[in-house]
Amino acid sequence: MAETALLELDKVSKRFGEFVAVDRLSMTVHQGEIVALLGRTGAGKSTVMGLLMGSISCDEGAVRVAGKDPSKDFQDLRGKLSVSFQTDRLLPWRTTVENVELGLQILNFPKDQIRPKALEWLRRVNLHDAQDKYVHELSGGMRQRVSLARALAVDPELLLLDESFSQLDHVTSQVLRRDFAQIVRQYHKTCVFVTHRIDDALEMADRIFVLAAPASVRLELRLSAADRADPERMKQIHGEIAAAIGAGPDE
Ligand SMILES: Nc1ncnc2c1ncn2[C@@H]1O[C@H](COP(=O)(O)OP(=O)(O)OP(=O)(O)O)[C@@H](O)[C@H]1O
Ligand SMILES: [Mg+2]
Numbered sequence: 241m242a243e244t245a246l247l248e249l250d251k252v253s254k255r256f257g258e259f260v261a262v263d264r265l266s267m268t269v270h271q272g273e274i275v276a277l278l279g280r281t282g283a284g285k286s287t288v289m290g291l292l293m294g295s296i297s298c299d300e301g302a303v304r305v306a307g308k309d310p311s312k313d314f315q316d317l318r319g320k321l322s323v324s325f326q327t328d329r330l331l332p333w334r335t336t337v338e339n340v341e342l343g344l345q346i347l348n349f350p351k352d353q354i355r356p357k358a359l360e361w362l363r364r365v366n367l368h369d370a371q372d373k374y375v376h377e378l379s380g381g382m383r384q385r386v387s388l389a390r391a392l393a394v395d396p397e398l399l400l401l402d403e404s405f406s407q408l409d410h411v412t413s414q415v416l417r418r419d420f421a422q423i424v425r426q427y428h429k430t431c432v433f434v435t436h437r438i439d440d441a442l443e444m445a446d447r448i449f450v451l452a453a454p455a456s457v458r459l460e461l462r463l464s465a466a467d468r469a470d471p472e473r474m475k476q477i478h479g480e481i482a483a484a485i486g487a488g489p490d491e
Contacts, residue, residue, distance in 0.1 A: 252301035276441035284455030322391035326403035459484035
């Protein structure tokens with residue numbers, strides 16, 4: 241089966257003034273893949289996410305999402321791309337279900353479909369009971385679930401997550417990651433997520449990129465089901481990734 245590139249960065253560079261944040265970064269993500277971006281703080285991971293969602297435009301090279309330039313073709317990508325961040329960005333004056341409805345309202349979904357759809361996604365992230373609670377009444381893990389439900393409810397092709405699981409305790413984060421990866425695979429979404437935890441990447445991703453600073457690919461590797469079933473192999477991959485993150489002139 242031919243793999244369709246949903247997302248392409250082709251020798252992309254980005255400077256902030258004199259400072260080079262992204263240096264000729266090339267990377268392709270195929271439809272249906274879950275891809276992890278790892279790298280030290282300041283490597284440029286969030287900048288890459290900004291380039292992919294179109295909030296940052298590149299100085300050189302080309303960014304393509306579903307064949308479009310996200311920094312220019314906003315209209316064409318409306319509803320195709322959802323984002324969720326470390327800070328959950330929920331609206332405190334809205335209840336849980338109303339927060340999930342937000343994206344659907346912005347995209348002008350038919351009014352009678354908005355509430356049922358929001359409730360459906362709250363159920364999928366196991367938050368059905370909390371639909372009428374306000375943000376301050378939710379735990380951090382619950383907020384992240386609301387944020388993910390909101391991102392998924394608009395049925396996007398591509399999900400971009402920046403440290404969405406990292407503020408949670410280990411167990412909560414693990415459960416949420418597992419649930420999320422299952423949903424992404426079940427609904428054939430494509431996902432790029434940033435994490436600073438190697439284990440998160442190993443658990444969820446089909447492919448892992450370790451970025452060097454300024455953002456460029458230091459290591460790319462693919463994970464198969466066979467790798468995951470082999471603890472020795474996973475230990476070895478963990479070591480390779482740790483070495484790649486640790487390597488560099490600033491070490
Ligand atoms: N708007 C901006 N103006 C100037 N410099 C910026 C801007 N945004 C990012 N940078 C710089 O670019 C580099 C990459 O930042 P970025 O936020 O992409 O890193 P990151 O890999 O996401 O780090 P972290 O893991 O800490 O979130 C940093 O050195 C940062 O200071
Ligand atoms: Mg960041």
